[in-house]
Amino acid sequence: MxxxxxxxxxxxxxxxxxxxxxxxxxxxxxxxxxxxxxGDDFTVHVTLEDGVVKDIGFQGTGCAISKASASxxxxxxxxxxxxxxxxxxxxxxxxxxxxxxxxxxxxxMGKLAVFAGVREYPMRVKCATxxxxxxxxxxxxxxxxxxxx
Amino acid sequence: xxxxxxxLAPYDIAxxxxxxxILAASMHGQPLAYLDSxxxxxxxxxxxxxxxxxxxxxxxxxxxxxxxxxxTSTRLYDEARQAAARLISAATDExxxxxxxxxxxxxxxxxxxRRNLAPGDEVLLTEMExxxxxxxxQLVCEERGARVVVxxxxxxxxxxxxxxxxxxxxxxRLVALAHVSNVLGTINPVRTVCDxxxxxxxxxxVDGAQAAPRLPVDVNALGCDFYAYSGHKLxxxxxxxxxxxxxxxxxxxxxxLGGGGMIETVTFEKSTYAPVPDRFEAGTPDVGCAVGLRAxxxxxxxxxxxxxxxxEEALLEYGTALLEEIPGLHIIGKAQEKTGVLSxxxxxxxxxxxxxxxxxxxxxIRVGHHCAQxxxxxxxxxxxxxxxxxxxxxxxxxxxxxxxxxSAIEIFA
Numbered sequence: 435m436x437x438x439x440x441x442x443x444x445x446x447x448x449x450x451x452x453x454x455x456x457x458x459x460x461x462x463x464x465x466x467x468x469x470x471x472x473g474d475d476f477t478v479h480v481t482l483e484d485g486v487v488k489d490i491g492f493q494g495t496g497c498a499i500s501k502a503s504a505s506x507x508x509x510x511x512x513x514x515x516x517x518x519x520x521x522x523x524x525x526x527x528x529x530x531x532x533x534x535x536x537x538x539x540x541x542x543m544g545k546l547a548v549f550a551g552v553r554e555y556p557m558r559v560k561c562a563t564x565x566x567x568x569x570x571x572x573x574x575x576x577x578x579x580x581x582x583x
Numbered sequence: 584x585x586x587x588x589x590x591l592a593p594y595d596i597a598x599x600x601x602x603x604x605i606l607a608a609s610m611h612g613q614p615l616a617y618l619d620s621x622x623x624x625x626x627x628x629x630x631x632x633x634x635x636x637x638x639x640x641x642x643x644x645x646x647x648x649x650x651x652x653x654x655t656s657t658r659l660y661d662e663a664r665q666a667a668a669r670l671i672s673a674a675t676d677e678x679x680x681x682x683x684x685x686x687x688x689x690x691x692x693x694x695x696x697r698r699n700l701a702p703g704d705e706v707l708l709t710e711m712e713x714x715x716x717x718x719x720x721q722l723v724c725e726e727r728g729a730r731v732v733v734x735x736x737x738x739x740x741x742x743x744x745x746x747x748x749x750x751x752x753x754x755x756r757l758v759a760l761a762h763v764s765n766v767l768g769t770i771n772p773v774r775t776v777c778d779x780x781x782x783x784x785x786x787x788x789v790d791g792a793q794a795a796p797r798l799p800v801d802v803n804a805l806g807c808d809f810y811a812y813s814g815h816k817l818x819x820x821x822x823x824x825x826x827x828x829x830x831x832x833x834x835x836x837x838x839x840l841g842g843g844g845m846i847e848t849v850t851f852e853k854s855t856y857a858p859v860p861d862r863f864e865a866g867t868p869d870v871g872c873a874v875g876l877r878a879x880x881x882x883x884x885x886x887x888x889x890x891x892x893x894x895e896e897a898l899l900e901y902g903t904a905l906l907e908e909i910p911g912l913h914i915i916g917k918a919q920e921k922t923g924v925l926s927x928x929x930x931x932x933x934x935x936x937x938x939x940x941x942x943x944x945x946x947x948i949r950v951g952h953h954c955a956q957x958x959x960x961x962x963x964x965x966x967x968x969x970x971x972x973x974x975x976x977x978x979x980x981x982x983x984x985x986x987x988x989x990s991a992i993e994i995f996a
Contacts, residue, residue: 437943437994441995471951472934472966473951474935497935499936558935561935
């Protein structure tokens, strides 16, 4: 598999210019995600109102996969309910951990489909899912640090 | 004639590479360039052959049978201990087999530390220590009410001796430092550290995991009190490490683990313990790994540690020059005295992404914090990419490293 299938243009773009790379002023939930293996470290800030993600942003450092995933995640879940976020996380997790020999199920994934290439790189799955774990911890009010373990 | 007495001359890299079957493997359709020996080294056929030979011909439990096979196994185990001692110019009965360097350090922390550290005492480390030479000291210090004190390194990655000397106080009971840093490659001035420490009545433990495979080591010339190294970084098997300690210090230390093999007599009222080294080797020993380690030591001794050091030094010089030509690349660790470790960062590219691009080109390096998070903090980076040399690397491996880094820069430009 060509490296360009992992590092798709969209991923490179979001790595260089991450969207929602900020703390929303009225954020009322936050989660901290850390991957001890490689040092990826992000904080996700959420403005949650009546079970809806009104606004979301993130801060931190990490590899291209983790940063682009965080950026695209924020775009994806903004305006959605917590229940929708949970389903999206499940679908995303399934996408990046599915059998690389089968055609990926990208129906309804939108831009997140660019992460299908991660399936070929089991060492990088944690990078791709870190921001999702962190967002989930933020909206569910789990205390402590989200880990990818 | 033992392999140790057969010198190969000159350093025949093609022949040496052919001794390591894995180097012929291909990764993602590319030949393997293995540049991660500081993490774990590949094994020559001599090691796997020795272990297979043991299990197919000579294996039984050691020190426990009166029959021929047990006697043979015991002799091979004892010979392995002689080799492990010879490598660092130590006395055989002062060498203890452990699982690895980590366990060796934990043994000293738990046995010597619990017995000798009092509330308010200090253990002095350096900023460049591997987690395995930090955490065991934190654990025992916490238990004993003692303190871990840390000597800083400068921007080149060298221990700042003046600061070290200032931190060496009346309460310092032990100094623990790496002979060679796994991240920076820095060769620490162990002899000087030992002289300074001993003048203050502090003992010195040296983590030799990185040094033993690539430098001639003489524990008496270094002047240290404990020296630890691992089999797997020395081209040997994973399950064996070595702890050497001064006889009189080891003699006064209580057991680490209890069990079979480490006792003199056992009653339910009281047990008495075997002399060193048996006192510290509870349970059935890993004779297979010990035999593998012995074969690995014979192998590096046949090549010559000085020749290995020279080979890696020449490659380090070559690789350093190549990396310095790459715009945006920063080498971390520029000590005057260093071994074949090239840690670096590249502007705008996370080390993990560099590692993935290199992997696709068949180049294996380590990326991450290298079990040295405090050192990452010291240099203000979350992680680095690290290429490290072994006795089997050649210029082509480094050329391919550089070509892979350039590919990564192209992708992320």
